[in-house]
Amino acid sequence: SRDIRGLSAWELRVARNEIFARHGFAFGPPELHAHFKSQPWYQPTEEEPEAIARRLTDIEWRNIALIESLERR
Numbered sequence: 001s002r003d004i005r006g007l008s009a010w011e012l013r014v015a016r017n018e019i020f021a022r023h024g025f026a027f028g029p030p031e032l033h034a035h036f037k038s039q040p041w042y043q044p045t046e047e048e049p050e051a052i053a054r055r056l057t058d059i060e061w062r063n064i065a066l067i068e069s070l071e072r073r
Helices: 009-021 030-037 049-055 058-071
Strands: none
Touching: 009 049, 009 058
16 A cells, blocks of 8 residues: 555546446546557457446455555545
8 A cells, every 4th residue: 555655546547447447347438448549458348237247356456455555444
């Protein structure tokens, strides 16, 4: 958490959503769609969000929870 403690609200939001993006999540919010579309590694899919969520590892879910706790501060 030391690595992410100094991030801005936008950087935390991007860090949290990057976990989903790496699994091909297609974003609705235009700012996230534009951000990830500009990343060379991003390959959005038409897969249902629930199917993507089921593939996330326990570590990924813990990282999401950690980032969300920092976002709430």
